[in-house]
Amino acid sequence: MKRSDFPANFIWGTATSAYQIEGAVSEDGRGPSIWDTFSHTPGKTKGGDHGDVACDHYHRYPEDIALMKELGVNAYRFSVAWPRILPEGRGRVNPRGLDFYNRLVDALLEQGITPWATLYHWDLPQSLEDQGGWPSRETAYAFAEYADLVTRHLGDRVKHWITLNEPWCSAYLGYHAGIHAPGQQNFKHSIWASHHLLLAHGLAVPVIRRNVTGARVGITLNLSPGYPASPDPADVAAARRFDGFQNRWYLDPLYGLGYPADMLALYGEAPSVQGDDLITIAAPTDFLGINYYSRAVVRNSDLEPYRFQYVRVGEEHTDMDWEVYPEGLYDLLIRLGREYRPKAIYITENGAAYPDAVADDGGIHDLERVRYFQRHLALCLEALQHGAPLKGYFAWSLLDNFEWAEGYAKRFGLVYVDFPSQRRRIKASGYWFRDFLREAVASS
Numbered sequence: 001m002k003r004s005d006f007p008a009n010f011i012w013g014t015a016t017s018a019y020q021i022e023g024a025v026s027e028d029g030r031g032p033s034i035w036d037t038f039s040h041t042p043g044k045t046k047g048g049d050h051g052d053v054a055c056d057h058y059h060r061y062p063e064d065i066a067l068m069k070e071l072g073v074n075a076y077r078f079s080v081a082w083p084r085i086l087p088e089g090r091g092r093v094n095p096r097g098l099d100f101y102n103r104l105v106d107a108l109l110e111q112g113i114t115p116w117a118t119l120y121h122w123d124l125p126q127s128l129e130d131q132g133g134w135p136s137r138e139t140a141y142a143f144a145e146y147a148d149l150v151t152r153h154l155g156d157r158v159k160h161w162i163t164l165n166e167p168w169c170s171a172y173l174g175y176h177a178g179i180h181a182p183g184q185q186n187f188k189h190s191i192w193a194s195h196h197l198l199l200a201h202g203l204a205v206p207v208i209r210r211n212v213t214g215a216r217v218g219i220t221l222n223l224s225p226g227y228p229a230s231p232d233p234a235d236v237a238a239a240r241r242f243d244g245f246q247n248r249w250y251l252d253p254l255y256g257l258g259y260p261a262d263m264l265a266l267y268g269e270a271p272s273v274q275g276d277d278l279i280t281i282a283a284p285t286d287f288l289g290i291n292y293y294s295r296a297v298v299r300n301s302d303l304e305p306y307r308f309q310y311v312r313v314g315e316e317h318t319d320m321d322w323e324v325y326p327e328g329l330y331d332l333l334i335r336l337g338r339e340y341r342p343k344a345i346y347i348t349e350n351g352a353a354y355p356d357a358v359a360d361d362g363g364i365h366d367l368e369r370v371r372y373f374q375r376h377l378a379l380c381l382e383a384l385q386h387g388a389p390l391k392g393y394f395a396w397s398l399l400d401n402f403e404w405a406e407g408y409a410k411r412f413g414l415v416y417v418d419f420p421s422q423r424r425r426i427k428a429s430g431y432w433f434r435d436f437l438r439e440a441v442a443s444s
C-alpha cells in the first residue's frame, strides 16, 4: 500500500488539541478550563500531571509547523482553546487569545498546510462549569456564541471546522464515569450533557456557514465497532447495547433519526429535548470525523444501566491496553457509509501509544507504531476501494503530549518530546510517514 493508491486529493494530516500541547495556561489572558481544575485536583491524573506547560506549543508553534512541513502533511488539525478566547466562557473577549490563533493559522498557510480547526476539544471554561456545565442548556447557547466569535475572526482563512471532538467522552467520561473533567459521576447529568453537546453542535453549524464562505463543517465522533464475545444471543444483544451506548446515541440524532428507541428504553432517562432540538441537531454537515483506535468485544452483564461488560481479547495491545484491530476500522467505515451515508468521512484521529525511548544512537525506533499505521492505512484503502466515502486521514498525534488522565506517561506522537528540555525528535514512525507521503512526488 502506497500513497498513490489513494486519490490524489486525499487529505493527509496530523492532529493535536489545545490543552494537550499549548501550555501557557495563564498567559496572555487565558482563563481556567475544567481540565486546569481537574488536572490540579490530587488523584485525578497520573502522577499529578497537568497541562500548565505541556509541549509549550503556545511559544514553539513555528518549530512545530516546521516539523509538519518536514513530515510532508498537507493539513493540520488543531483545536481552539475556548478559555483563551472567552476567559469566562461568554462576554469578555480576550484579543490576545485570538491573536495567537491568527498567528498560528497564518504560519500554517505560509507553509502550504491547510488548517482544520476543532472548536471544542474538552477544555470548557471553568466559569461555565460553575454555572452548570454541559448538563445545563445554557452551555449550548454559550458554545454557539463562542463559535460565532471564532469563525468571524478566522473564517476568512480557516474553511474546515469541526464543532466538537468526541461528545461521548465529554458526556460519559466527564459526567458519568468521572475519569475526565469535570469528574462528575451522575448518569442523568451525562445524558443531559450528551444532549446539550449535540444541541451545541447543531446551533453552531448554521453560525459557521453564515460566517465562513465555502465552509466545510462537521463533527468528530470516537466510534468503535462492537462485537459479541460469543454467538450467545445474550452477548449479541449486549453488543447491540454497546453500539447504542458508544455509537448510535450520537450518530442517530446527527443523521436525523432522533435518539435510538432501544437506548431510551434501556436508560429510562430522557434527554432534555425541547422544541425543535432534534431538527437543530440534524443540521446537514459536510463530513463526519471519525476517531478510531480499536474495537470493543462485549458480553452480557447485569451491570446497570448499560448491561454489557468489556472482554479483553487479542494478541496485540498498545500502551493504553487497547487491542490493535485494524479490521474494526474497515467494518466501521463500510457500515457508516451504508447506514448513515455521510457526504464524506475523515479519519480525524488514528494512532497508538507505545513506551517510546531514545536509543543509544539517539533515535526512537517505534516500529510497532509504524506497523500500526501501515495496517490501519491498508484497511482505510480497502474500505475506500469498497465504496466508503473516505477523503482524508489525520495521524494522532504530531507530538507526544498530555494524555488526559494518563498524563505524559502515554506517548502517541510521530515526534518524541523530551518534556524537561522540550526537545523534539522525529521518531521512526514520523520518518516512515514522511517517506510514505513523499512517494507520490517520486511516482508522479
Ligand SMILES: OC[C@@H]1[C@@H](O)[C@H](O)[C@@H](O)c2nc(CNc3ccccc3)cn21
Pocket (backbone or CB within 6 Å): 017, 020, 165, 166, 169, 222, 291, 293, 349, 396, 403, 404, 412
Ligand atoms: O487517547 C488518545 C487520544 C486523545 O489524546 C485525544 O485527545 C482524544 O481525541 C482521543 N479520543 C480517543 C478515543 N476515545 C477515548 C476513549 C477512552 C479514553 C479517552 C479517549 C483517543 N484519543
